[in-house]
Amino acid sequence: MFRGLRVxxxxxxxxxxxxxxxxxxxxxxxxVLQTFxxxxxxxxxxxxxxxxxxxxxxQIFGFLGPNGAxxxxxxxxxxxLIRPSRGTFAxxxxxxxQHGYKIYQRLGALVEKPDFYLYLSAARNLQxxxxxxxxxARRRIDEVLEIVKLNERARDKVKxxxxxxxxxxxxxxxxxxxxxxxxxxxxxxxLDPQGIREIRQLIVSxxxxxxxxIFLSSHLLHEVEQTCTHMAIIDNGKLVVQGAxxxxxxxxxxxxxxxxxxxxxxxxxxxxKTDWIRKVKxxxxxxxxxxDEAQRPQMVGLLVSQGIQVAAVIPRSSLEDYYLxxxxxxxxxx
Amino acid sequence: xxxxxxATGLExxxxxxxxxxxxxxxxxxxxxxxxMWLVRRYGFGIEHEALNALGGSFEYxxxxxxxxxxxxxxxxxxxxxxxxxxxxxxxxxxxxxxxAGTFRLWLTRPISRLQVxxxxxxxxxxxxxxxxxxxxxxxxGLGMLIVGGGDLFVFDKGILILAxxxxxxxxxxxxxxxxxxxxxxxxxxxxxxxxxxxSVGPIIxxxxxxxxxxxxxxxxxxxxxxxxxxxxxxYFDVFFMPFADPIPWGEIAxxxxxxxxxxxxxxxxxxxxxxxxxxxx
Numbered sequence: 382m383f384r385g386l387r388v389x390x391x392x393x394x395x396x397x398x399x400x401x402x403x404x405x406x407x408x409x410x411x412x413v414l415q416t417f418x419x420x421x422x423x424x425x426x427x428x429x430x431x432x433x434x435x436x437x438x439x440q441i442f443g444f445l446g447p448n449g450a451x452x453x454x455x456x457x458x459x460x461x462l463i464r465p466s467r468g469t470f471a472x473x474x475x476x477x478x479q480h481g482y483k484i485y486q487r488l489g490a491l492v493e494k495p496d497f498y499l500y501l502s503a504a505r506n507l508q509x510x511x512x513x514x515x516x517x518a519r520r521r522i523d524e525v526l527e528i529v530k531l532n533e534r535a536r537d538k539v540k541x542x543x544x545x546x547x548x549x550x551x552x553x554x555x556x557x558x559x560x561x562x563x564x565x566x567x568x569x570x571x572l573d574p575q576g577i578r579e580i581r582q583l584i585v586s587x588x589x590x591x592x593x594x595i596f597l598s599s600h601l602l603h604e605v606e607q608t609c610t611h612m613a614i615i616d617n618g619k620l621v622v623q624g625a626x627x628x629x630x631x632x633x634x635x636x637x638x639x640x641x642x643x644x645x646x647x648x649x650x651x652x653x654k655t656d657w658i659r660k661v662k663x664x665x666x667x668x669x670x671x672x673d674e675a676q677r678p679q680m681v682g683l684l685v686s687q688g689i690q691v692a693a694v695i696p697r698s699s700l701e702d703y704y705l706x707x708x709x710x711x712x713x714x715x
Numbered sequence: 716x717x718x719x720x721x722a723t724g725l726e727x728x729x730x731x732x733x734x735x736x737x738x739x740x741x742x743x744x745x746x747x748x749x750x751m752w753l754v755r756r757y758g759f760g761i762e763h764e765a766l767n768a769l770g771g772s773f774e775y776x777x778x779x780x781x782x783x784x785x786x787x788x789x790x791x792x793x794x795x796x797x798x799x800x801x802x803x804x805x806x807x808x809x810x811x812x813x814x815a816g817t818f819r820l821w822l823t824r825p826i827s828r829l830q831v832x833x834x835x836x837x838x839x840x841x842x843x844x845x846x847x848x849x850x851x852x853x854x855x856g857l858g859m860l861i862v863g864g865g866d867l868f869v870f871d872k873g874i875l876i877l878a879x880x881x882x883x884x885x886x887x888x889x890x891x892x893x894x895x896x897x898x899x900x901x902x903x904x905x906x907x908x909x910x911x912x913x914s915v916g917p918i919i920x921x922x923x924x925x926x927x928x929x930x931x932x933x934x935x936x937x938x939x940x941x942x943x944x945x946x947x948x949x950y951f952d953v954f955f956m957p958f959a960d961p962i963p964w965g966e967i968a969x970x971x972x973x974x975x976x977x978x979x980x981x982x983x984x985x986x987x988x989x990x991x992x993x994x995x996x
Contacts, residue, residue, distance in 0.1 A: 457994065460819075460821055460822070463993040464991075464993065483825050484825070485824060486825040488823075492819045492823065493816075495818065495820075496815050496816030496817050496819065496820070498729060498732070498815075499815075500732050501732055504727075510820060510824060512722075513718070513725070513821070513824035513825065515825070533782060554820060658772075
């Protein structure tokens with residue numbers, strides 16, 4: 382079995398096959414979660430294979446992938462619900478194998494659908510979970526229930542809750558002990574549009590206003606696009622890409638500025654000759670321009686100076702197109 | 716240690732928040748008074764059978780049946796019937812959390828799996844103690860209240876007459892031992908509970924083991940004599956030993972220590988199973 386041991390800062394790993402390799406852990410305490418060749422095998426199939434992730438403090442990190450890609454398996458490994466077949470991970474620079482379960486004091490999690498003790502009230506459920514994290518004041522329980530808008534139903538048994546209410550209670554328990562890192566696995570599943578929006582706002586607020594780091598697993602691309610600052614995409618258990626959402630899209634054809642003008646052909650020719658425009662094409666009478674955000678006014682000025690009337694400049698990014706370009710189509714049976 | 720005790724308290728809250736926990740208590744609270752009332756109203760047949768077996772060696776007047784005698788005979792339910800109330804809870808305590816998916820909440824807190832499984836085991840132990848002593852209280856207390864007190868006549872290789880106060884102390888000891896015996900049943904159901912996410916399996920599995928083991932202990936086949944020491948039901952009769960004279964302390968200690976080994980082994984395997992268990996529900 383895989384063994385991880387710590388030599389000062391870097392980790393030294395030895396795989397069963399005897400191959401030695403070192404992975405230097407980031408020296409900064411900005412890294413709140415890092416995985417090192419994290420892998421899980423079920424039977425002959427690798428559900429997650431050599432996954433290396435790094436999440437920094439304050440990020441809203443989207444973890445994307447199709448169904449069965451290994452997102453939930455990864456999260457379950459991170460939360461020690463299942464044991465990795467190979468590899469390890471560190472929270473806040475501390476190897477889980479060495480520091481053990483106490484590290485979970487600093488993180489909160491919602492894994493898939495939230496299952497509570499149905500025969501107990503929401504407040505009682507939170508009180509019990511709070512006890513395991515060193516005790517949580519009654520005031521704090523009321524506070525988190527108010528955040529997720531369940532304060533009026535706090536004394537009701539959870540069995541009488543709707544799916545959406547349970548989902549919100551799941552988020553309440555994840556933030557109950559004011560953790561630094563919050564791991565959310567499909568947190569908006571089953572919520573109505575209003576609920577989805579509220580949860581998104583809550584996630585952004587937790588990161589922006591309270592300095593929390595969010596690890597958000599989702600297969601909803603627009604959710605990640607609207608919420609996350611960084612993302613990783615996995616497919617068939619393997620990491621496909623990782624980075625800042627904006628940076629990843631900017632480097633591709635999926636981050637464009639659409640320009641509607643009265644003379645599109647002429648505008649196309651002008652922009653093609655401009656060296657600070659990375660790429661331009663005409664599609665259905667609309668110019669699609671790859672350009673830095675800061676240079677948009679300059680482009681508009683150029684077109685106007687050439688006698689072209691600019692009707693609209695619309696920045697667009699399409700994570701969906703980008704995502705689909707990375708994920709191998711495997712049909713419905715995956 | 717503090718976290719372990721807190722977790723045990725929470726496990727008890729969970730156990731006593733389920734209606735199935737009260738089935739045993741409710742059954743005894745209803746059944747025992749009815750039995751006692753029937754004995755008071757119609758007499759106790761076993762008394763006559765036992766005296767007839769002595770072949771009329773001596774005479775007696777009045778009735779030997781009292782609340783203590785009925786309680787003594789009611790202890791026979793501890794063999795096969797009473798364990799149902801134990802496995803109903805012990806077989807459910809781990810499996811139900813697997814089925815309900817609540818381990819996802821519990822195990823993502825700063826508590827070790829060893830503490831989680833140990834707290835559950837301790838909670839089951841407390842439940843077992845509670846229900847056995849509740850039974851003792853119902854039987855002896857209601858027996859004396861409804862049927863009446865007096866000396867206890869124990870019919871075993873002759874007649875042993877125990878004064879009421881002596882008999883009460885022996886009942887206390889007997890139920891304490893019975894709690895430990897039932898803990899063996901609980902530990903086995905608990906072990907099965909760690910292997911599955913369905914509480915029906917541990918209940919049926921534990922009962923199957925008890926019934927098969929009891930059959931093996933009563934069959935007079937020579938080769939089975941070698942197997943019997945390894946069956947925990949072989950030591951079940953220890954809770955009747957406080958009613959012998961003199962009390963065979965050495966034999967009680969020996970049998971309890973062997974039952975303790977079974978409890979320890981079941982607990983240890985439960986811990987190993989739980990530590991290695993992947994929570995995929």
